[in-house]
Structures are given as structure tokens and as C-alpha cells.
Amino acid sequence: MKKRNIFVVLLLTFAVGAGAQTLSYMNPELSARQRAEDLCSRMTLEEKATVMMNNSKAIPRLGIPQFAWWSEALHGVGRNGLSTVFPSCIGMAASFDDGLLERVFTAVSDEARAKNTAQRRKGSVDTYQGLSFWTPNINIFRDPRWGRGQETYGEDPYMNSRMGLAVVRGLQGPSDRKYMKLYACAKHFAVHSGPEKTRHSFNIEDLPERDLWETYLPAFKDLVQIGGVKEVMCAYQRIDGDPCCGSNRLLQQILRDEWGFDGLVVSDCGAISDFWEPGAHGVSKDAASASAKAVISGTDVECGSNYKRLPDAVKAGEITEAQIDTSVVRLLEARFELGDFDPDSLVEWTRIPESVVACKEHKDLALQMAREQMVLLHNRGNILPLAKDASKIMVMGPNAADSIMLWGIYYGQPSHSVTVLEGIGNKLGGDVRYTKGCEITSLTETESVFSKLTCRGGKQGMSAQFWNNTEMEGVPAYETTYSAPLHFDNGGNTVFAPGVRLTDFTARFRGTLVADKDETLDIMYTNDDGFRLIINGDTIAERWKTDRLRFNRRKLDVKKGRKYDIQVDYMQLRGGATLNFDVAVVRNVTASEIAERARDVETVVFVGGISPNLEREEAKVTEPGFDNGDRTSIELPAAQREILKALHEAGKKVVLVNCSGSAVALTPELETCDAILQAWYPGEQGGHAVADVLFGDYNPCGKLPVTFYKDDSQLPPFDDYRMAGRTYRYFNGEPLFPFGYGLSYTTFALGTPVYDAQAGKIHVSVTNTGARDGVEVVQVYLDKPDDAGGPLKTLRGFKRVELKAGETKDVVVDFPRSAFEWWNVDTNTMCVTPGKYELQVGTSSVDVKKIVCELK
Structure with a gap:
């Protein structure tokens, strides 16, 4: 008998042992609501508070298993190990193919269920391993500077609705089954689209009612009333003084009374803390009162830990236990609908095998979607498609050989990612000439040597251990190996690794480099709080205390054949957590020097744009044109623009493959580039898809789900939520490329x-x-x-x-x-x-x- 089934039977036996018959909530023949009401009536107030938090601990005396409400599936199962990584959502919107999108999310839900079943049978379900998936993001991408716009399906309410409905169908499964396949979540309710920097304190005032109902709410209404979405996530900011997660108007009057929503409302992570913590909304005095306000307003599940203070709020008279019961019954009903209390033999979805995870069929779907989401923006003289002649082509650009760029944000771990360089090389039957040329925002070339590191068992990269304490003591909470440069931060309340806390934790990374030549390497690291760098037993750098975010670079002279044992220790104490680490060769270049490298080729395929390391949720790293995950300018970074101009002046045919999660102002590039292909962040098969389009094996058909503006001057102030002058629906100017635009061969x-x-x-x-x-x-x-x-x-x-x-x-x-x-x-x-x-x-x-x- 499977471990999960043994657990359920033992708990059922325990529950029955105290009485003469099976308790009602353990009876699968009763409705989920009946079972939920019965179970709620048997729980203590403290137990009710426990199950209302995103990581709900098991309550053995009642047979309540552990449950995790927070899992991610933005464009594939995220943050939970191996999975198929599909293109970014904004890219999938460019396909205008909601039928294919539903197939994509059916594949995602298959992988999610299979992974959850395997985890449950191991006896533990932690964050990102559950059955409640906080997607789709159906916010309006009203301003291209918003770093999280790539999570959405564009700037149009109808598009967000139609694509969102496809996601919900794929995740939740057929509505006529006894058990739900998964729970999907429409987020972030409502009127949420940056800036990231002020989202925990920002108040949207005097928003016209027309903008609210005509632009910001329609997709949510459709997902609730047509799609039957089971969860809605309330947003961080305030509207007219009330935090969204404490807004009676949003969560009661509109969502439940007017729309008839009977599912769950979950908080964005840390949103309840924003009610009372210094520097945020300041509408509550402490965690207890904030929790009472949120629950009374209708927020059933908290992503955070404030709700453990609900018993204190009851004692203080700020909320009644009956009001808490309303939320508890809803969330218990959800768990019964998902089959969380019942043996696997009754729940059909538990029969999905683990072999579906990252299977060939799903990889083929990822490739199909990556092809369909490519948008051909510019093709002067029909330079595309290119002839398959490797001797006449060079690949260049900061994104050409970057596999992590393909994944966008909120990603899983693909078994293999096909970079654009690899895709073109495969198409041309072998090696293709390549030079990186520059970084995203600087005229430097950085060649990482992280892949030359090895660790235990001869594995590529660095071994990693995480502890949920600041002393690095005891059994690690998680151990793994990282084969790519380290990039971690806890923006959006994102843990560094499964089972690792958000704060007060430590990590140790070890790897060995054997130098293949005499050279000077750059050791680059960004961190807050404690950091220690040890090489061959010598401590090279150490700041082991609460500290601000720092970017550091150290030189390391290496000798051919010598071994260098590298150890990185990290300690996080409170607040934000960031750790980036790489070992690389870095040098300055000029645009003319880069153009000279292409002197004996006819065509340069320049794979540039921006990076999900820079545009994303609450990114901690700031570079020119970016701030806290948002963009301060929509122009193509100057370093890339200089190289494209130099190549054009050198007489080269230039094909720009623009990788981004948002619109980029490409006005000068209409002159310096012969063709422009918008590739978005195209997922694990992105390199094959780009090559298929460039060389004519696939005829592009994608259309823009957002307006591409000419320059920064066409944008209203970022923090103005009024729709006047925004998106194709209200923009009176002439765009560079309009919404819905896309060329074909x-x-x-x-x-x-x-x-x-x-x-x-x-x-x-x-x-x-x-x-x-x-x-x-x-x-x-x-x-x-x-x-x-x-x-x-x-x-x-x-x-x-x-x-x-x-x-x-x-x-x-x-x-x-x-x-x-x-x-x-x-x-x-x-x-x-x-x-x-x-x-x-x-x-x-x-x-x-x-x-x-x-x-x-």
C-alpha cells in the first residue's frame, strides 16, 4: 500500500476509534461542503488559524494532512525541480491561440499533479509542491515599464480574459469530475501593474469608475463567472485608502455580492504584513488587527504568518470565531474537492504517472508554442528567411548563448534548454561563428567559467547546502547542485530553495576550478547581509553581519593546471535576501572592435534585447534603464544600439532577434537592422523556434499583444493608473508597431x-x-x-x-x-x-x- 494511503487509513482509524461510526468529514460520499462544515466544527480556534496560512501543518488528531497553498505554474510548473518550461505568458499571448494555450496548461497540470502525488507519497508537501497554483496573472499590462508585465497576456481586457479562461480550463480540468485536478488563481485583484518599488505603500486614488469597470475588472469577472476559477489573489497596493486584501468593496461587494464568487481569496505574499509594518500601508496597529481586518474583508488564506495571531484578535474582540469559520469552511471545502483527505484509489488524477514530467510530448508543445509566439516586426527587402549557409552568418549578442534568459521568471528546471546559438548551429549542420559582443547594458564581454567548476561526484557546477538557522548547524534543510551561475533573491517572498525559510537562514556553496591557462578571472558577487568567500582555505572576503545590498568584484590570477577550491558562505538575517555569484573573464570592448569581428561574413544575427534578471518582480539589481525590476526607459540599451549601428555602417546585413518580456522602443533599429524578430522569452525550446523562423522552416504568424511605442516620450507617468493615453485603446499618437501587428513570409x-x-x-x-x-x-x-x-x-x-x-x-x-x-x-x-x-x-x-x- 502506498505511504499516502497508509497515512489516510491510519488517520481514519484514529478518528473512528473515538466513536462508533465514521466521522462525517471522513465520508467521501458526502459533499465537499458537508464534510468541510463538519470538520470545521471539530477544530479549535488555534487549529483554524493554522490551516488559514499558506503552509498548513498537519493536525493528526483530526486526520488533517499537511497542505501547501502556494505553488507556481506561470508558464510551466515553477520552483519545483524538473519541468517543461514554456514561453513567457506575454509571448504565448502573441500566438493568439487560446486552443493551444489550453493544451499547454493541460500539460502543466499533468506535470503538477504527478509531482504532487509523488511528493505526498513521500509524506511531505512543502511550498511549490501543492495543488493550488497561483496563476494566471490577468492584470492589464498598461505600461511597458512594468517588470512583471511579462507574466500577463497583454494590454487588452478581452485578450486577458480569453487567454485566462484557457489557462483555468487547462489547470482545473473538466468541471464534471468528482475531484478537481488543481485549483487555479486569478491575480492580482485588482488594478495592479506597478511600480514594483512602491507596491507595498502605494495608494491609487480618484481612479475613474469607467477605467475600473471597463479596463481593470472585465477579465476577473469573466474568469469568475464564465471560467469558474477557484481562487482569486488580492493585490498589494491600496485603492482609495484600503489595501486590496482588506477592501470590503473589492472582496465583498464586487467579488462575492455582484459576481457571486464562492471560491477562495488568497493574499499576495506578505500583503497582510503591509497593513501594519513600518513604511507600508499603516492601516492596522499590529499583526492581530491586520489579520482581523483581512479576514472580515474576505481574505481566506494568508501567504505569510500573521494569521497565527487570529486567536489574539478574537480575544481582543476584533473578530469573531464565526467570521473565521466562514473562511475555514471555504478552504476545507477546497481541499475536499481536490481529494486531499481521500485515498489515491478514489482520486483519478493521482494516476497520472511521473513520466509525463518533461516528456517529449510536452517538449513538442513547448516548441509549437515558441514558434507561434514569434512576431516578425520588420523585414526590409525580404531578407528573411535566410539561406542556410554557415560561412556567411555570424551570431552575436548578449542573449545568444544565454539559456536562463529563455526561461523568463517564475520558472521550473528544464532537462535541457536550446539557446538561440545552439538552435542556429543545429539548423546549419554544425558550428556557427559566434561572438558575444556586449552585455545587456554595457560594452563589456563577460565569459562565465562557472560551467568549468566541478563538485562532489564530479558533477558540473557547485554543490549547495541550506540551513534554516544562522549557524550552519544540524541537518541541512535542502541540498542540491547548481550548474549555472547563482542568482537568488526573495523578492515576492520567494524562497531560495524548497524547504528553506525566507529569513534567518544560511547557505554554503562549494566548487573546484582547474585552470586551463594562465589568466585573470573576475569573481563577481552581489549580496546582502553575511557573505564569506574562501579560496583554497584562505578567506578572501568576509562581512558576516546585517548589511546592505552590495555589488562586489575581485580579481583572481590563476595558473594553468592549478586547482582552486572555491567556497561561498551566505547568511540572511532579515528583510530582503539577494545572492548572485559567478566566476568569469571580463573585458571592455568597443562597438567598432565588435563590428570588425564580422568583417568576412554577410549577415549578423544579433540576439539582444533585455533580460529577466533586470525586468522582473522586485529585482534588487539596478543597472542603467532599470529600477527594482521595472524599467526607467523602454529604449534598447545604448551598448547594443552602438554595436548595431557599427555593423550597419560596416555594410553588414543585420537581423535583430529581440528577447524581452515587454515592448522595446526600436525606432533607430528600423534603420540599422534589416529585419527584427520579437522572440520574447521563448522557453526551453526557444532556440529551435528562432532558427525555424529565421531560416524559413516555420512561417511566422505571431501578433503583438501590446503596443510598441516609438520612444519614452509617448508614455504617460508610470504611476498614473488612469487609462487616458495608454495602450492602443486610448493612445492617440502613432506607435512604432501597433497592437495586433505581425508580418508573415x-x-x-x-x-x-x-x-x-x-x-x-x-x-x-x-x-x-x-x-x-x-x-x-x-x-x-x-x-x-x-x-x-x-x-x-x-x-x-x-x-x-x-x-x-x-x-x-x-x-x-x-x-x-x-x-x-x-x-x-x-x-x-x-x-x-x-x-x-x-x-x-x-x-x-x-x-x-x-x-x-x-x-x-
């Missing part, structure tokens, strides 16, 4: 669209007028011309169509009466509003044909 022509109001359908003929098979995305936008305060247009439908060269198809896009929902200025509500409308049908938000109709 063939051409398409649309006929005159026709709207059948009675059937609720739009018909339009689409012809492939070129010489290659391809895919076009027909897009439908809605405008109400007499509404001066409304959006210029707004997406309300799209459909992908595959066409062979010369083929014509009649495309039908659903457009029911409900699609005419619009802001009613008389009632201040979103509703189907009669009047004159324009239906705009086209291949981007600007290349459209219009139908004028009158809605009665």
Missing part, C-alpha cells in the same frame, strides 16, 4: 466583412495571396463613435486561419449581442448599450475594414 487579403446580427456572426473572406502557406489572425474591434470618453477601439474577437498559398476561406467570428457591452454613461455600469457602433475587422488594430451597425 506570405501576404493575405481580406474581403468585405459582413455582420449577421440575427446569428451573431461576422463573415469575412481571407485569401493567401503569396507563394507560401501561412496563418493569419483575423481580429475584430468595436468602437462607439459618439462616445468621446471611451476607447478608440477595443478587441472583441479573433480567429486564426491556416491557408495554403493561393487559398481562400470564409472565416466566421462569433459576435453575439453580449459583445456590444459598453460603458453606459447614464447608469455608470458596463452593459449592452443600444446605439451606433463600428465593427472593425482586420489583421491588426490599424489595418481594418469597417462595418457600421445600429444596435437596437
